[in-house]
Amino acid sequence: MTQRVVTLAHYYTQPEIQQMADKVGDSLELSLFAREAEADIIVFAGVRFMAETAKILNPNATVILPDAGSTCSLVTQTDVGALKAWRESYPDHVHVSYINSSAEHKALSDWIVTSRNVDDIIGHLYEQGQKVIFSPDRNMGAYLNYQYGYDMPLWSAVCEVHDKFNEAALNEALGAVNGEAYLIAHPESPLPVLKRADYVGSTSGMLNWVKQFSGNPEAVIFVATEDGILYNMGLARPDLDLRQAPIYAGCQCNSCPYMKMNTIEAVKRAQQGIGLEIDYLTPAQMDAARVPIERMLDFSQRYYA
Numbered sequence: 001m002t003q004r005v006v007t008l009a010h011y012y013t014q015p016e017i018q019q020m021a022d023k024v025g026d027s028l029e030l031s032l033f034a035r036e037a038e039a040d041i042i043v044f045a046g047v048r049f050m051a052e053t054a055k056i057l058n059p060n061a062t063v064i065l066p067d068a069g070s071t072c073s074l075v076t077q078t079d080v081g082a083l084k085a086w087r088e089s090y091p092d093h094v095h096v097s098y099i100n101s102s103a104e105h106k107a108l109s110d111w112i113v114t115s116r117n118v119d120d121i122i123g124h125l126y127e128q129g130q131k132v133i134f135s136p137d138r139n140m141g142a143y144l145n146y147q148y149g150y151d152m153p154l155w156s157a158v159c160e161v162h163d164k165f166n167e168a169a170l171n172e173a174l175g176a177v178n179g180e181a182y183l184i185a186h187p188e189s190p191l192p193v194l195k196r197a198d199y200v201g202s203t204s205g206m207l208n209w210v211k212q213f214s215g216n217p218e219a220v221i222f223v224a225t226e227d228g229i230l231y232n233m234g235l236a237r238p239d240l241d242l243r244q245a246p247i248y249a250g251c252q253c254n255s256c257p258y259m260k261m262n263t264i265e266a267v268k269r270a271q272q273g274i275g276l277e278i279d280y281l282t283p284a285q286m287d288a289a290r291v292p293i294e295r296m297l298d299f300s301q302r303y304y305a
């Protein structure tokens, strides 16, 4: 019998990979799609924590990551034993974790969030009078504390891609523009960059901001996130001058090495069932990690319905 193969691709993969996919999206969109996918094989052109999330949400499917090396610095910078001790040192706090975390990490969490729903979920918890700790992204947590006046204790890991954006290079680039310039940024970027931004939001949020832009068509729009999304933005608004934010003077060259391991050859092989199969999570690990993910998905479906 022919196997049903569904290919998912994150916005940060190369355009050619996105063209091979049944669904392109950010973490939240792909998680929801994976949960409902009627597939024997899910090929996840993204990074390992995303493929793990797909497996947790759709355990009957075979989930294949095209390249076993596709990790994420937010995962590799987090020692799960140390995280457990940190979490236990705040017994009266709710532990909110960004989806960019391993399955073991998720199992130590009360809520999972994505960059799209993090503001709303943490706001909801504070409205209920809860105390919150946030992991693993230090930059995102610092931004939330700054933006909303929270005092969340933060775990200290960063996205090695977004953490490279810096205020000095941005100021130089913005200052070199003759005319209007805007900056939109992903909350994994450092706080001084986020404070300069005209809009801070998730990958999909930034894409929507660009789609709906109705300002001066001559303006330069700098985008502080992984370079893959520039492709989708350019397709949506070819009339705009969209540029990736610099990471140092003259270099608009910030891309995620793990996402770019999803080559055409690797994705084609994965569609034949060859790659890293996510088969190492125990049922108990998946059950524990599923609870905070489902909590987020249910919240999102109610909140954004």
Ligand code: SF4
Pocket (backbone or CB within 6 Å): 012, 047, 071, 072, 073, 074, 100, 159, 160, 161, 162, 188, 226, 256, 257, 258, 259
């Ligand atoms: S862009 Fe950053 S957060 Fe996303 S997968 Fe790469 S290292 Fe991880």
